Amino acid sequence: MGRIVYAAAMSHVLHPPYYEKNVGPDGKRMVEALIAVVAEMGRELAARRPDALVVVADDHLNVFSFDAVPAMCVRIGRSVRRMAQEGAIEFDRALDGLADRYPVHEELAGRILEDGLEAGFDFAASWSAPLDHAFLSPLTALHGDRPMPPLVPFWVNCFVQPLSSARRCFAAGQHIARVVADGPWNVGIIATGGLSHFPELSLARVGQSDVEFDRRVVAWMERGEHAPLTALTGKELHETGSHELLNWMVLLGAVTPARARVRFFGEMGRIDLAALDWPLP
Amino acid sequence: MSRYDLNVLLYRLKKDRAFRERFRNDPEAALAGAELTEEERQAFVRWNPRRLNELGGPLHLVLSIPDLGGH
Numbered sequence: 001m002g003r004i005v006y007a008a009a010m011s012h013v014l015h016p017p018y019y020e021k022n023v024g025p026d027g028k029r030m031v032e033a034l035i036a037v038v039a040e041m042g043r044e045l046a047a048r049r050p051d052a053l054v055v056v057a058d059d060h061l062n063v064f065s066f067d068a069v070p071a072m073c074v075r076i077g078r079s080v081r082r083m084a085q086e087g088a089i090e091f092d093r094a095l096d097g098l099a100d101r102y103p104v105h106e107e108l109a110g111r112i113l114e115d116g117l118e119a120g121f122d123f124a125a126s127w128s129a130p131l132d133h134a135f136l137s138p139l140t141a142l143h144g145d146r147p148m149p150p151l152v153p154f155w156v157n158c159f160v161q162p163l164s165s166a167r168r169c170f171a172a173g174q175h176i177a178r179v180v181a182d183g184p185w186n187v188g189i190i191a192t193g194g195l196s197h198f199p200e201l202s203l204a205r206v207g208q209s210d211v212e213f214d215r216r217v218v219a220w221m222e223r224g225e226h227a228p229l230t231a232l233t234g235k236e237l238h239e240t241g242s243h244e245l246l247n248w249m250v251l252l253g254a255v256t257p258a259r260a261r262v263r264f265f266g267e268m269g270r271i272d273l274a275a276l277d278w279p280l281p
Numbered sequence: 282m283s284r285y286d287l288n289v290l291l292y293r294l295k296k297d298r299a300f301r302e303r304f305r306n307d308p309e310a311a312l313a314g315a316e317l318t319e320e321e322r323q324a325f326v327r328w329n330p331r332r333l334n335e336l337g338g339p340l341h342l343v344l345s346i347p348d349l350g351g352h
Contacts, residue, residue, distance in 0.1 A: 060341040061295075066288045086298060087347025159339060203334040203343055 002183040003280075005048040007255045008041055009248045010034075010264075010275040012057060012134045012192035014141045018090035023270050030266045034273050035141050037264040041277060042142030050188035052105035053149045054112075054176060056250045057134035057192040058158035058243075060091065069160045070124030072172060074113040075153035080104050083130040094133040098140060102131070105150035108187065111179050112152060119175055129155070138192045149188070156250060158193065158243040159201065166237070167230045169246045173253025180254075191251035193244025197271035200238055207270050210240040214265075214272040217245065221260035221276060226252055255280065284337045286316045290325065291333065291342040294349060301347065 013019075014035050019027035045053075062083055064070060079101050085092045116123045135153055154176075157163055164172075180187045195214040199205045213236075220229050229252060237243055255278045264275040290312070293300045304311040308326045317325070324332040330343045 060345070061292065061339050065292055066285060085295075085347075089345045089347070091345060159341060198340055201334075201340040203331045203340055206340070206344075 002180045002185045002187060004177060004180055004189055004254060005050055005186045005280065006045045006188035006277075007190070007251060007258070007280060008045070008275065008277040009191040009251050010038055010041075010138050011194060011271070011273045012138050012244075013091060013094060014038065014137045015090065015094035015133070017093070019268070019270075021090060023268060027268055027270065030268055030273060034264050034266060034275060037275050038138065038141040039144060041263060041275060042144065042146070044277075045142060045188055046146055048188065049186065050149050051185040052108045052152055052187050054108075054152040054154055054187060054189040054254075055135050055139065055192070056154045056156060056173075056189070056247045058156055058247055059129075060132055060134065061159065062092070062132045063129045063155075064157075066160075068124075069157055070126075070155065071157050071164045072121070072169075073124040073126050073129065073155040074109055074116070075104060075129055075151075075155070076106065076109045076113060076125050077104050077127045078106055080151065080153055081130045082136060083132045091133055094137040098136055102148060103150040105152050105185075108179070108183065108185060109152045111183060112154070112176055115179050115182075116172075116175055121172055121175055129153070134192050138190065142190070154250065156246045158246050163234055163237075163243070164246060165234065166232045166246060166249045169249035170226070170230045170253035170256070173250040174256070175253075176250070177254040189251055189254050191247040193247045194242060195245075195272040195274050196241040198243075199241035201241075201243070205241075208241070209267075209269060209272050210242070211267050211272060213240040213242065214274070217242070218260070218262060218265060218274065218276070221252070222262060224257050224259040226256050287321050287333070287336060287338055288342070290315055290317075291338050291346065294346045295342055298347075301349070305348075
């Protein structure tokens with residue numbers, strides 16, 4: 001019987017130059033402190049020796065064009081490439097110098113996809129979607145020079161309306177947990193993004209976050225109170241700039257009723273940075 | 282009606298360097314044939330990212346178009 005052996009969620013622009021440019025030296029120092037915490041979490045992840053690592057993250061309109069935007073998508077195939085973006089801005093420069101190709105855990109990805117369709121989750125499948133900073137920035141901070149385990153990239157549409165509900169994302173995570181339990185593998189799972197930033201996805205409001213909202217959702221996670229999290233509405237997530245919390249909801253569904261441990265919480269103004277893990281038996 | 286074209290144009294500006302250069306050299310010609318409202322067209326031609334965002338252009342595209350994006 002398989003197990004989830006490691007679970008964590010964290011912000012995903014772990015790139016000091018971005019914060020130095022947009023926030024200043026304090027922002028740079030804060031993200032450097034977060035990166036150090038994530039590196040320590042990565043050592044703990046490695047000690048659990050996962051056979052595969054499910055990574056739940058979002059596309060920043062880099063990968064899926066407007067021809068079709070999947071609500072949720074499982075990356076299948078044997079390997080996955082880093083996104084290439086010429087003339088990249090700071091977000092995407094987090095990818096510069098990283099390895100071009102990463103292994104995919106083909107069998108687990110296939111099980112999540114195929115069992116999901118059987119269970120009523122109409123996941124999309126992609127054989128070719130590359131990974132942007134939402135995946136590779138935290139993965140790199142976690143692993144450093146260590147080889148990564150085979151990945152199962154799992155996209156949640158966080159930005160192109162209409163979005164899946166928090167409740168639906170939580171249910172997708174419960175599905176992933178069932179697949180893991182039915183399989184033979186020890187699996188890690190991470191979710192990335194957030195916390196609140198870019199409220200209403202409005203350019204006029206870039207630079208704002210909602211600290212009270214972030215404190216509230218993190219406290220719910222610490223207490224293992226998942227009902228109010230699944231009840232969050234799309235309107236609440238949009239107004240607070242918490243779109244990427246949908247990724248975290250998938251992870252919460254996978255580990256519920258476990259309680260989170262806050263490893264880092266930093267209030268920056270532009271965004272609240274965080275890293276949490278869920279101690280598992 | 283035309284939100285799709287607005288989004289597709291922003292996506293092409295990010296991903297298609299040749300199209301981006303055509304747009305920088307002659308925005309009206311690059312936009313010819315696109316189903317845009319006059320307001321949307323003017324926001325492109327005058328390169329007004331905030332207006333494009335207000336008209337429905339996705340924030341992450343508006344922010345990240347090489348040499349045109351900005352906060």
